[in-house]
Amino acid sequence: MKNDPAINTDMAAAPFSRRTALKALFAQAVGLSFPLPGHSSVDAPLRIGLTPVFLDDQIGFLTHWREWLERKLGQRVQFVQRGSYREVIELLRTSKIDFAWLCGYPYVRYRDELRLVAVPLWRGEPTYYSYLIVDRSQPQLRRLTNLRRKVFAYSDPDSNSGFLYPQYAIAQSGENPAKFFARTFFTWAHRKVIEAVAAGLAAGGAVDGYVWEMLAEIHPQLVQGTQIIERSPPFGFPPFVANKNIPEALETRFRTALLNMADDANGAQLLRLLRLDGFTTADDTLYDSIAWMAAYLNLPRT
């Protein structure tokens, strides 16, 4: 990445409002509903943080999506990817990026600093599931309690499906999540949880159901070594969120682009690649169940 936002954000934070104002002025003067890409691309790009809530390693797809967004927004777009959710969250909270596709868990934690922009629709619903998967070669593992004193793979400590929900499920069964497994580790991506379980490195793991299903479609050999033994209740799908400080107009523009994506021919094609039906606006309460689980786990334990 040529323009590392982490480096130049300190300067970018101050002149932000002025630049947006200029842009608005320009749009009025030319009388267009959206600015010309050529002009806006000289401006600082729109920075969108991505996390492994989807298969963020498909570089070709990301290029097409970025170009589509640039066309729709009339502005240069930069995708920002980091090794963990936390780094992306920090970039967002410190305004070094404008938007991010985050998990519901960090969203509920920093709800007052962030704004919900749009929620993806998967299989017609704005929800997804956490899958508890096990090594297929160990058929005696049939439920969560069978995994006691085993090695377990989490995806990311800031993931709902890959960390929060399994912790909650263990706690629900009356166990201490910190001591239930013999050993746990983070793979920092759902896809790698699947790989770790399939390779036998971990006896079980928790993954984003959407990622598992998508991999089952495009790389069936990856999920073949795993077996889903439990599905969670539906949770709010990882949403696109915005930093609270970004101008309303920018947020609206971005939201409009996402919401109209399914109606656009190229956008619909991109959505098909993501195995999503489109985007929708959702009420904040969609994520209350995640917030409740987080609160439950933070209770002092004996």
Added chain:
Amino acid sequence: MKPLTNLSLRWKIPLRVMFAVLGTAFLITTALLVKDYEEMRANLERNARSLGSLLANTLISPVLHDDVWRAFEILRSVRIEEVPAMSDAASPLLLVIDKERRIFVANEPRRYPLGALVDELRGDVGQMAKQVKWEGNAQQQSITVPESNTLFVISPLVTDGEALGHVVLGYATTAILPHYRELVLRAFWITCLAMLFILPVSWIWARRTAEPLLALASAMRHVPDRLTEAEQAALPESGDEIGQLSAAFRRMIAELKLKQELEEQMVVSERLAAIGRLTAGIAHEINNPLGGMLTAVKTWQKHGEHDPIAAQTVSLLERGLTQIRNTVAALLVETKLQDRSLEPADLEDIYLLVEGEVHARHVTLQIDSNLSAPLPLPATPIRQILLNLILNAIAASPPNGIIAVAVQCTESRHLLLSVCNDGDPIPENQMAYLFEPFATQRKEGHGLGLWVVYQLVKQLNGGLSVESHSGRTCFLVEIPYALPD
């Protein structure tokens, strides 16, 4: 063993050469393959050590941060291509072991689960764990577990002087075997290919080495019965030992032949001498009473009564006795030493003497002589010799044949006489008895001509020989003479 010893050199030499060639090829190939195996083995360990230290450096951070997944990804990224000489099927075992000697991560997590104590593991890893010096050793260690043929290279994970654990690489050394087998197979085929060229060449070369010996051996089989065939055999002509052997063999054959001829001649001349002595004895015994009888006949004719019937009977007796005397005289050849010398004119006389016979038989007689002055040799026996030989030649000659007579005196004071005719050769079985009295096969003649010639030549201390080939039969006489003082 016996049949092998008795095997012909025709096979023995090529087979030995083949054996030597194959043995050499086998030994060289084996030596090269053993060397290759050692090298492969050494390569394997060198590779394991360098890969081990590379992994140890790379794994410090994941181990320090307890990042199992990253460590696993690093182990998983060790591709088999980084380990030359290994078959694709056998990847090395990679283990990361923490300070407590528990497995931090392994590239075969099912066999080596996370958190397991290495000392408690069964199999080669457990055996290896017992031999490793875990404490205070910042050096790489190599340990071979012979039961499973596994080579372990243990590299310490050290950061800032603090030991974090160890990286263990386990190579099944049998894994180089498929690769090695490929190498052996290739060497085998290359050797076979080379043999395909070398063997026929060496076979031909070996056969050529054996050939002169075989030729010599087959020539030797003709000795001593068929010397002429042995002499005519194609023997190797070369300067080497076989060539020398052939030359020696030829000399031996020549000497054997000479000896055989001499023996034959000796037998002939001894027999002739015996016959000579016998005939001389008989002739003497006959001559004494014969002389008396002839004298008695003469006396009766001179002084007896002339009864016609008795006179007729006595005359018959006289003729018979005279014939006996002549025959005995012919058998008992005696040279008178007091005789006149041989002169050129004697040869002309001989021509005149046989002229009638020459004409009658329609043959041509050529007399070639270098005799220009009288020779100190008695004329009568020489004339008798020539006459007998020429008459024999005329008899043997076909009509219109040519009889060539040569008379020569040599510087070594020998008189050489040769009488040749172009009639049929003398049969082999007659040669030995040729000069014996009454040995003739002809109808006419009494068979004493050659006997007389032989006796005369012997008495003159000369030599006599016959050469009879198809179309030419020659009698050669050689008589020495001494110049008068």
